[in-house]
Amino acid sequence: MNQNEIKVFCPATVANVSCGFDVLGVALDSVGDEMVIRKVPQKGIKITKLTGQDLPKETLNNVAGVAGNAFLLASDYDGGFEIEIDKKIKPGSGIGSSAASSAGAVWAMNHLLGNPFSKTELVKFAMEGERLASDVAHADNVAPALFGGFTLVRSYSPLDIISIPAPTELYVTIIHPQIEIKTSDSRKILKTTISMETGIKQWGNVGGLVAGLFKEDYALIGRSLEDHIVEPIRSILIPGFDEVKKVSIEAGALGSGISGSGPSIFAFSKGKESALKVGNAMKSVYDKIGIAYEIHVSKINMEGVKLL
Amino acid sequence: MNQNEIKVFCPATVANVSCGFDVLGVALDSVGDEMVIRKVPQKGIKITKLTGQDLPKETLNNVAGVAGNAFLLASDYDGGFEIEIDKKIKPGSGIGSSAASSAGAVWAMNHLLGNPFSKTELVKFAMEGERLASDVAHADNVAPALFGGFTLVRSYSPLDIISIPAPTELYVTIIHPQIEIKTSDSRKILKTTISMETGIKQWGNVGGLVAGLFKEDYALIGRSLEDHIVEPIRSILIPGFDEVKKVSIEAGALGSGISGSGPSIFAFSKGKESALKVGNAMKSVYDKIGIAYEIHVSKINMEGVKLL
Incomplete structure (x- = not known):
């Protein structure tokens, strides 16, 4: 490879994280795509x-x-880029497949142009890729994919991304049952209003989760993984969801919920051993039902997209 | 005074703190009531x-x-208490007058019984006082009054109070226009449903405010002091609200909003000098309108109720 070409790791991400619908997300360390990007004199983006x-x-x-075009449009660089994508994250899995590529x-x-843009500006470009994938330019996957760790999209207008630390022993277990739910479909079934009472519970939990991450209080992180708004509706589309959640907690998980818009289900654990045990518990549910699955156990990725 | 009698300072508190309706609150250092509590052999509470x-x-x-009765009912102590209250916080001011007493x-x-109960248990007893004052046993004033600093009521059932740190240079300016709004009335005008879109903004801001307090990021604290749900409705009841908020920000405040259910208006500032300037700006509005007011400038109280 020469200096006009780099290879990068693009992490999978868990958006929403139970209580933080459309605002919270977290990046995974050992699940992601690989891409090669090459600077070329020809204008435009070519895959x-x-x-x-x-x-x-x-x-x-x-x-x-699409994300690359948004980047080029804002840049004063007048050449182009070639892209090679080795896609390891399945589209429609609910762990930020489109966000990883964008x-x-x-x-x-x-990086190849000497970092003219801030990470928040990159989030804006990558959101255009999300718009193509799901009709909505959401940032809750692309923000953690770019910043690493946990991120909070405090505001979309203006875009305000806040980095939140993660305790070192926090592990994520993900099970992806091999059924497809389109993000656009899973958004359509959501209600457009919520009760004030439910809203209060939700922002109490968001505050609790953020505080738990700063305090490295694993129990508080676990208690805050409640979603009274989206999970009760979306979980209907995921066979075995309640059972997976139940056995995960019984196996020692701090908490569990839907990853993004599903169908993947995530659980947080303290320590790798616990996360692996939770994985086995999750598998047993889909083995019983007879649905094929993929399973991932990962630390938190603290840096986002990185050079390989 | 003997060992059966103590004198305590009971801090005023700002509940809601813009985005955190019913969950966030903060205690003030230099505004509060004084109470003398005496352990007596006669059963019951006597003021x-x-x-x-x-x-x-x-x-x-x-x-x-009422709060004392709730305490006695849960305690195995079979005597009683006499209470003297020197009430400095005006009832109906919106800075936790009833919470301070409870x-x-x-x-x-x-304290007089050797601390048999945890602070969270004390919050439960004090909430009974709040139920008398406003028909709702809310905890967002009594929690900071007892824990000090910022508190988050993550959940009411079970009651889960989370302490959140405050940066040392954070100051609060409060102006209390001398008009009365009953907490019960100001709750009645609130809507019982909110749009999902507004909810997302609100929990984004709660996450941002909590993160800002941990990071000691004054600008983020300021940006997160947005309330798209309650302030637009309740502020109608407070003459001059929009103007007070505007001049506060112009004078250097990080942000401003309704204290509790009003009519007091609070602003956060970095440093005492800025907080005093904000106070002068606030005064100018009510001087012009011709409404009498009280003004307070205070540091954050980090310990809650304390011995005098």
Whole structure:
């Protein structure tokens, strides 16, 4: 590789994190895509290679292409980029597949040009990829993919991304049952109003989760993983959800919920051993039901997209 | 005074703190009531003296009496307490007048008996005083009055109070226009549902405020002092509110909002000098309108109710 070409790791992410619908997200350390980005004199973005998944390679139909175009439009660079994507995160899994590609593309382009843009500006470009993927330019996956750790999207207008620390022994277990739910569909079933009473519970839990992460208080993190708004509705679309959550907690998880818009289910644990035990408990549910699955156990990724 | 009698300072508190309706609160250092609590062999609570404000002295009609009864009911102590209250916080001011009396009473009783109860248990007793004052047993004033600093009521059932640190240079300016709004009335005008969109903004700000307090990031604290749910409605009841908020920010405040259910308006500042400037700006508005006011400038009280 020369200095005009880099290879990056693009982390999978868990958005919402139970109570933090549309605002919270966290990046995973050992689950993600790999991308090669090459600076070329020809204007525009070209996806030259796409392996691992069956996804469109045309620039305007690919999230990395769309995010890259948003980047180019704001940049004074007058060349272009070629992109190779080795897609390891399955689309529709609920662990930020589109966000990984969008974030990876813009992070790498920024790196190759000497970092003219801030991370928050990169989030804006990557959000255009999210708009293509799910009709909504949400930031709760691309923000942790770019910043690493936990992120809070305090405000969308103006965009205000806050980094939140994570205690070192926090592990994430993810089970992805092999059924497909489109993000756009899973948004459609949500209600447009909530009761004040439910709202109060929700922002109490968001405050509790943020405080727990700063205090490294694992029990408080666990208690705050409650979602009275989205989970009761979306979990209907995920076979075995209640059972997976129940056995995860019984196996020692701090808490559990839907990853993003599902169907993946996440659980937080203190320590790797506990996270692996939770994984086994989760598997047993889908083994019984007879649904194929993938399982991931990961530390928190504290830096976001990184050079390989 | 003998060992059966103590004198305590009971801090005023700002509940809600803009975005944290019903969950956040903060205690003030230099504004509060004074109470003397005396352990006596006679069963029950007796309010022997009440100065400063015209309030009922009968145990069942006084918040300190009601909170004290809740304490006695849970305790295995079979004597009683006499209470003297020097009420400096005006009832109906929106800075936790009833909470100060309720919290002070149960904290002092607990102290006199060798602290058999935890602070969270004391919050439960003091909440009974709040139920008398406003028909709702809310905890967002009594929690900071007892714990000090900022507190988050993560959950009411079970009651879960989280202490949140405050940066040392954070100051509070309060202006209390001399008009009366009953807490019960100001709750009635609130809506029982909110839009999902508004909810997302609100829990984004709660997360931002909690993160800002941990990070000692004054600008983030300021940006998070937004309330899209309660302030737009309740501020209608407070003459000059928009103007007070505007001039406070112009004078250098980090942010400003309604204290509790009003009519007091609070602003946060970095440093005492800035907080005093904000106070002068606030005064100018009510001088112009011709409404009498009281003004307070205070540091954060980090310990809650304390011995004098």
